[in-house]
Amino acid sequence: MVFRKLTISFAAAMFALAAPVAAKPDYAIREIPTNGTTLHVRIAGRGPAVVLLHGFGDTGDMWEPLAEDLARDHRVIVPDLRGMGLSAHPASGYDKKTQGVDIAGILDALGVDKVDVVGHDIGNMVAYAFTAQYPDRVRKLVLIDAPVPGLGDAWEWLKRQPSTWHFNFYGPDEERLVAGRERIFLDRFYNELSAHPESITEATRSHYAALYARPGGMHSAFSQFAAFPQDEKDNQQLFARVGKLKMPVLAVGGDKSLGVKMGESAGFFASNVQRAIIPDAGHWLMEERPEETVRAVAGFIRTP
DSSP: HHHHHHHHHHHHHHHHHSSSOOTTTTTEEEEEETTEEEEEEEEEESEEEEEEETTTOOOGGGGGGHHHHHHHSSSEEEEETTTTTTTTSSSSSOOOOHHHHHHHHHHHTOOOOOOEEEEEEEHHHHHHHHHHOOGGGEEEEEEEEEOOOOOOOHHHHHSOOOOOOGOOOOSHHHHHTTTTTHHHHHHHHHHHHHHHHHGHHHHHHHHHHHHSSSSHHHHHHHHHTTTTHHHHHHHHHHHHOOOOOOOOEEEEETTTTTTHHHHHHHHHHHSSEEEEETTOOSHEEEEEHHHHHHHHHHHHHHHH
16 A cells, blocks of 8 residues: 555655655655646656656546556556646646646656656546657557547547436536535546455545645646647647547446447547456546556556
């Protein structure tokens, strides 16, 4: 539980979210200025670099099992996205194209040229925006259980589903409704979008609720959704410019969630797509089926 311990320890010192917990000495935390904001970044291991990008309802803590596995032979870089977790909350820049530049700035600050990129949920969207803007910097790309705005039928299908009503749930009144009820709001996602809600533990739920309840936390999270129309336009322009991505791409779906649609989605904008479906899993693959998900992703990353 390295990354969660690291984040809780830092949060205790800065925000009194939890008691300090000692971190392993070979893991580091940095606050890295990039692209007009500052991102909270966890760094572990040595070797080829891999960056892990989380989604809504999580922070970089979600990657703990995968990061610990990959850190055996990789340099693992795990940021909290702009406005999320322990990163700063700028007033703007929540379109995913801007956040792709955020990631480039982190890599520049760390002296990293080429990386493998892994995303989940909104992290997929940032991963695509980064990769399409800097294709020569990406060796492999992994996208887990979310399509990319504006590209392919899976995105249009997802927008029509009743379960994605939150795509249009943002604004001052919505923020007032959620204020003080962040745990209730997040529970809705954990419970309804999973095959096994019990796999998302009380400790995990409480941890994320405390982080999202920090000043500006929900406003920034809602801003991620509010940017979707702009993301659609930006991605269509990027695709028109760069065409299909050439690097190997792994599309991973939970069989009780997007499943085969992940491969169909990735095939729209990438020419070398492999597919993996995690059985008996919903959207929260790292929490519901961590061993199977780590095996699929780490195996793909390590394959020559």
